[in-house]
Amino acid sequence: MHKQVTIIRATRGWRGINIKELIHYKDLLWFLTVRGIKAKYAQSVLGISWAVIQPLFSTLVFTVIFGNLAKIDSNGVPYFLFSFVALVPWTFFANTLTDSANSLIANSAMINKVYFPRLVLPLSSIFSKGVDFIIGFILLIGFLIWYQLLPSWEIVMLPWLIGVLLMTSLGIGMILSAMAVQYRDVKHAMTFAVQLLMYAAPVVYPTTNVPARYQLLYSMNPMVGVIEGFRSIFLHTIPFPYTWMFVGTGVSIVLFVFSLFYFRRMERVFADVA
């Protein structure tokens, strides 16, 4: 009899991610992602177009308020483009945070009834938001064509930017989702925290407006490098921000690794306190 042996006992301390198990459940991840997308837009008239309405309207409002009234510097490009390019990655980031923070609580019924790697829940919220990101990105390309702007050669860095974006979203998302199981405060705080966070990233203003001596500190927010990288590639606002990206990448890796362990540590009590 060569069957797999499972030993169930109390675990202590920190433990790593079980990659093998995660691969076994990859189909579940896929179906959860599909469920996330389909369920979100089911029975709505505009359906998936909501994915573009959110960043588009924010951009319009920002253009009127920050661009026309407050006359914030936009590094010499139309303010509309300036903020839209930032809002594409930012909307993804903000939505994944809210969604993955809730992912465990919203699925507590499942957690209480079946064993599966809990990590697939926040992972699937991020993947299903990926669809919105792609749609926003396509719209961005449309605008660039309209404005007749060609991306710089640094477009080859795009995977790097998206990698950091994913890692940061996933990292914070996992920490928040694990915390939210025990502390429901997270859920209440999320809505306005995300709004406030936006002002800690260069969404409505350029990083060049931040005093030079604080810029390095500021770029510890991984979204700074990502957003400015997007602008540099598509709008040629500033040279590609390598320094900020290196700082941001470092921070996001630390964050990501910590979140993996933190999630696993909290995982064992999910079913008891959810």
Add this chain to the structure above:
Amino acid sequence: MAEPVIRVQQLGKKYRIGMAEKKSDTITGAILNGLKSPLTNLKQIRNLSKLDVEDDSIFWALRDVSFEVQEGEVLGIIGHNGAGKSTLLKILAQITEPSIGEVRIHGRVAALLEVGTGFHPELTGRENIYMNGTILGMRKKEIDKKLEEILDFSGVEKYLDTPVKFYSSGMRVRIGFAVAAHLEPDILIIDEVLAVGDAEFQKKCLGKMEDAAKQGRTVLFVSHNLNAVVNLCSRSILLDKGLVTMDGGTKEVVDYYLSNKTFREVESAKSDNFLKSIFFMDDKNVNKNEFYFDEEIIFCFSFENIESRSKIGLAVYDEYERKVFIDFFNIPSSYYNSVIKARLPRKSLTPGIYNLTLSLLNPYEKVYWLKSNVSVFQISKLASKYEKLTYDFGVINLDILWEC
């Protein structure tokens, strides 16, 4: 003896139950409490997952549970509500970790603690089959292969591409069970899932489980349906307050449980001021809970503190929670405190396990006291004079007059 498929050793699980809120009678006190509450809340919530400190709010759901299950064995787990059955299953299913002790499992486990986990109302039947199947640990390819069978078993093929929110609850259960029935694990853990769905479907599910057992799978089965436990499981364990109180042949364990249950229920019934005693006897005035099929059953109960001109309602439910009959009796005023007997004609109930519900009504037909599951009795397939009756009795038993 071969290595057991499941070995549970000194398993224990403690929970921290929520602490009572402090209330204040003065406004100043209330305001102070309100100001302090984030701090106290933080302490309480933090403690939810901290179980090292022993105090009043620690509750042991399971204590020192040890048993072994051999390959191909079908083990029943019975016990009162809150005896720890579900906690035990949750540990075996790896949903939650034990606090102490260890479980060793050989082989692939599928735990069915609920039917249709992960169903989303907006998704179609087909999508939900895949959703549910993958949650239970199947891969897409496996489901592809078994889709035909699953649909056959569930009988909802026609509505496969309709969102599940338009399904009846029965149809959802069918799909859910159909997926679960095609899991083919080495070890199957089933909790109370049969409590849903209609009787016909329940039979189908039980049949499927019997098949699994016949194919040499190991099955752990938790149910309130004692009949199903008796039919399916050769061995059972009885849990009480987190402890294994009995481990042995299902028949003995169920008998022990039944005799204990009646006793316990009367104990608890005493506290609510109306029902003083309840017991069952046969026509020879012998107290018992298990009756032959052709025996007369006499329900005996006495009340106290009942309102004048009260009426008793007596209802009997079968193991599927269906009401078999109900009858009423106006208590004559001079008998308020004496023993009241209800005689059930011979052969009126078919073999099975039945639950008794009692109620008291005032003259305006208003129920002022009701207690369900007051007591349990069993009718065996044995007839006192005859040999064991092995056929299916159907729903009712009639004394048919045959003529030639």
